[in-house]
Amino acid sequence: MFKAFKKHKDLILYSSSLALLLLLLRWLEFRFLVLSTSLDIYIGIIAAVFMGLGIWLALKLFKPKPKTIVVEKEVYVTPTPEFVLNQKELDNLNLTIRELEVLELMAKGMSNKEIADQLFVSLNTIKTHSGKLFEKMEVKRRTQAVEKAKRLSIIP
Amino acid sequence: MFKAFKKHKDLILYSSSLALLLLLLRWLEFRFLVLSTSLDIYIGIIAAVFMGLGIWLALKLFKPKPKTIVVEKEVYVTPTPEFVLNQKELDNLNLTIRELEVLELMAKGMSNKEIADQLFVSLNTIKTHSGKLFEKMEVKRRTQAVEKAKRLSIIP
DNA sequence: AACAGCCTCATCCTTTCGGGTGATTTTGCT
DNA sequence: AGCAAAATCACCCGAAAGGATGAGGCTGTT
Incomplete structure (x- = not known):
């Protein structure tokens, strides 16, 4: 039970988020369709919200990817070509x-x-x-x- | 192409899941609330498209922001017998x-x-x-x- | 003891180097 | 076109370097 939850916790989390968002949309739908029938604004909000969701999702998923970049730093070697007497x-x-x-x-x-x-x-x-x-x-x-x-x- | 898929398979997976969930919800909504209109589908498409846009945007824009961990690597410079001007x-x-x-x-x-x-x-x-x-x-x-x-x- | 090699110092002389100053031309940049 | 830096050359003077030669002292080898 917990194992399954842990395994799919991200999925569950996002699903819940979407459900919450849908509720918000329904509420918005009600507000705008009933009070002011401005379809353009409604669609604009839908678009903006879902685009925000997309951005958020993408950032969330691709967040902590600590890319390691190896920077080669030259060590200053003192020019001592070791003198050997001839x-x-x-x-x-x-x-x-x-x-x-x-x-x-x-x-x-x-x-x-x-x-x-x-x-x-x-x-x-x-x-x-x-x-x-x-x-x-x-x-x-x-x-x-x-x-x-x-x-x-x-x-x- | 396949590499890109593999790399973003998580994102695609979650996106598909969300889309599927969205369809399910809509179907449920249709079934129980009997409120299905062409507008809802239209809005759904808008939402999906813009979410996709958001994801694409996020990936595109925030890609070159990989929190990089700089690892300094000391490199031995072979003591060149050749002259290097200071x-x-x-x-x-x-x-x-x-x-x-x-x-x-x-x-x-x-x-x-x-x-x-x-x-x-x-x-x-x-x-x-x-x-x-x-x-x-x-x-x-x-x-x-x-x-x-x-x-x-x-x-x- | 004699000899050779090295270290030391000197004197005389010439050349080279370095400091100071001033001037003219060339060149690069605006 | 005009300015600043760089390159060029000159003259003077003193210091440093270098060449030639001679000479005395010390040390190790033969």
């Missing part, structure tokens, strides 16, 4: 420790003076190092040295 | 085309003179461009400019 190329250049240090600081955009201060040596020393560095790397300017070093994966 | 940072710097060109050539380790020859302009012009470039990038030397540009993914 030992081979580094060996080929045959740089000294000091020269490599100077190269690394150059790559940070530091001036010779700043590098000198950082390494606690004189400006002239850095000039000597950088000069030899350019010789070994076969470049003419610090910018070229840095570019080549990055290209050869000697520095990150 | 347009945001580039826009922030508000560089001109010429300044960007100079910056790119600087990054290749070229001297101002070489850049001037490459772009078919005078050395002084390149100096002006580079000066403004350093201003906008808030750096003091070309090496710093290149380093920062690479760090911000403005140049490869």
Whole structure:
């Protein structure tokens, strides 16, 4: 009994609604046909009411359909292509420790003076190092040295 | 077509039921109240049609209103070894085309003179461009400019 | 001890770079 | 047509970078 009711409760609910609506219509029919015989208005009301019923029905039936939309959100991956030192190329250049240090600081955009201060040596020393560095790397300017070093994966 | 039927089978089912019920009621009404006129049938048709219209309207109009549940799905972006320009940072710097060109050539380790020859302009012009470039990038030397540009993914 | 390699520093000189200023032309937009 | 931004070029000056050369000190190997 209850099971059957539960199974068809929607149907019963809507049927009841319709019955109620029909009663309303009958009442309206009586009111308008007896008091004022405006058929157009009557039909208009019928149309409006049933259209409303249709809308209500449709909304009721297609209501809680939680459509899930998967939004792909790109995760910002830090551009860290994991620097791997190219030992081979580094060996080929045959740089000294000091020269490599100077190269690394150059790559940070530091001036010779700043590098000198950082390494606690004189400006002239850095000039000597950088000069030899350019010789070994076969470049003419610090910018070229840095570019080549990055290209050869000697520095990150 | 069949898919649409399957999808809205509930609605169709209930609508048919209602229509059937309506017919039954009308028949009952006719039988017991003996009040059947052509007007009633006409009104019934009106009601049915407009209810159908209402349903159709509702489905049509409120279809693109699916209460969507947004599920954010994190997607792994393979660390592309290829250069992806950071347009945001580039826009922030508000560089001109010429300044960007100079910056790119600087990054290749070229001297101002070489850049001037490459772009078919005078050395002084390149100096002006580079000066403004350093201003906008808030750096003091070309090496710093290149380093920062690479760090911000403005140049490869 | 001798030698080689590296690090350090210096001096002299030239080139390059960068800052500052001003001017003219070109171009894009309204 | 007129305005604003961009591009072009010039001149001056000081700072930084780079080339050439020489020299002294330290360290590990032979």
